[in-house]
Structure formats: C-alpha cells, structure tokens
Amino acid sequence: MGLSIGQVAERTGLSVHALRFYEREGLLADPVRRESNGRRVYSEDDVDWLAMCIKFRSSGMPLDTIRRYTELVRQGSGNELDRLDLLRSHQDYITAQLEDLQESLRVITHKVSIYEEHVAAGTASCLWTDASSTEGPARASSA
Amino acid sequence: MGLSIGQVAERTGLSVHALRFYEREGLLADPVRRESNGRRVYSEDDVDWLAMCIKFRSSGMPLDTIRRYTELVRQGSGNELDRLDLLRSHQDYITAQLEDLQESLRVITHKVSIYEEHVAAGTASCLWTDASSTEGPARASSA
DNA sequence: TTAAAAGCTAGAGTGTTGTCTAGGTCAAGT
C-alpha cells in the first residue's frame, strides 16, 4: 500500500528528482507521508493524483496552474465553481491546441505529399532542382 | 515589396527581437538582405518562410530541427529524401501529440462533467463536501 | 561487516526560447 519514491518514479515515469520537485512546488494535494526515518511513503491516491498532474502537464498546463488547482482542492469544498472555471479554461486551451495542431498537420502533410511526388519523379530521373511551391525563399531563387 | 523588421513583426506576430534571434539562429533560408544603412529588408518569401517556421514551432518542432531543415533547403537539391524524412518524422510527432491531447481532453472533460453535476446539485443545496471520485487524495480524506 | 543501493535536504546548474538593455546610428517631423 505504501510506495517508495523510487517505486512511484517507476510507475509514473517521473524521475525521483521531479517527484521531490513537484512536492516542493506544492503540487501534491497533501504533503507526502513519511516513515519514521524521513523517507516518503506514497499512497495509491498520491499516484492517482500525480497521474492527473501528468495529464495536466502533458496537455500544456503550467505548474503554476496545477498548483492553484491543488490549492483549491486542498481548501476543501466550497470552491467547486473555481475549480470548474479552471478546468473549463484548460479544456478550452486543449481544444484550441487541437485545432492548431490539426492545421499544422494539414500543412505539413501537404508539404510531405509534394516532396513525395518530387522524390518519386526523381527516382526515375533527377530532373527537378528545387522545392518550388513548397519552400518560400528557395522559390525560383530570384526576385 | 521590401519590408522592414517592424512590418514583418506585425505581419507574423513575432517580436522584432525574435526575428533577429531567429536570424542569428540560422532559421532563415538566406541571411536577410540589408539596405545600405544596414537595416534589414524582408521579402514576401522571407515572410512565407517565417510563417512556415511559426507553424513548425507551434507544432512543437525545436529551433534546432528547424535549423537543420533550413540547412537542407539552403544546400539546394539533392537532399530531398532527408527533408522528407524530417518532415515525416515531424508529421508522426504531431500525430502522437494529437492522440495525447485527445486523451487529455477526454479525461478533463470527464472531470468537468462531474464538477458540473456537483455544482448543479449544490446550487439547490450545499450537500456535498468533497470531490470524491474526481480527486484522488481528497477521496474520503482517509486511509 | 561492509559495500552497494536508495533515500534525504539544500541549493546549484541546465536547456530552450526568447526578451531586454546599453549604447549607438539614422531619418523625419516641428
């Protein structure tokens, strides 16, 4: 039931350094329990919480915001609207990221397909000399 | 036809600092032309190239990789397969990001909906006291 | 019993991506 920092590092993929760092930064709902010798003992709940933090992080939430969220949870009930606000705005942020990424993917896929055509053509004979229509400044190498 | 650094900053959304920085970092296909007085003169092609760099950046390509790509383009024809490689691997990277983000969105949307239920219930009467089933360590506040 | 492995704290160091400052030039307007 109680996990050492090393075990938690293994399970979460965070380094032990990062785990201590996150704790110092106030990202854990409660300051991790300690054994008599001072060593950290993590519960499954701690690991779940960390997993959530990792999801937040990987979707671009800054540590600062995770800390604010953590504080709200730590304060207990009464601020659910604030938590909801924070979550919704992160939701919006993710949605915006998704749209940007999809657009980026569209653009790069287009570039890839142009290069593929060129390369396919070039496999037969090396007749083309620049990436015109894919690279801006390389275009026609002129005014 | 020739744009000042300030105009390019306006058009691209990059700061003039960032524009000079990108140039120093070798992210521009050719070192920007200068007026007699040393001031930069950007062409539309430069702006197009910058727009592409911005797309690369915003989809998580490090400056380092953009520089490598730029170098390939600068070298001229003959390395199209290398460019294609680089582009394809970034394409894969974006795809992976999209999947991660979608998963994150799923998780956070679930949390949001749980909070919404709680808050809706609480609007009538403040009967619930914690975020159990949404927050790990806050759960039942016990062993 | 002793050596390796794992943990601890405090704090320094790092990589990335810019941003800002200092000190100066140049052109235009008043």
Place this chain on the structure above:
DNA sequence: ACTTGACCTAGACAACACTCTAGCTTTTAA
C-alpha cells in the same frame, strides 16, 4: 536644432521545468 521613433549589435537576463551535485543517513544484500 532637437526630439522622436525605428533600427542596429552584442550580450545580459529571465521564465520554465527540471536535473544534478554535495554531503549525509539508512537499508539491504553478500
């Protein structure tokens, strides 16, 4: 003449999120 504003270079500084080091204690395995 003088101020304002855009531009220049070189280089210092900064935010973010870790990562690593030093110096120490404790646990575990041989």
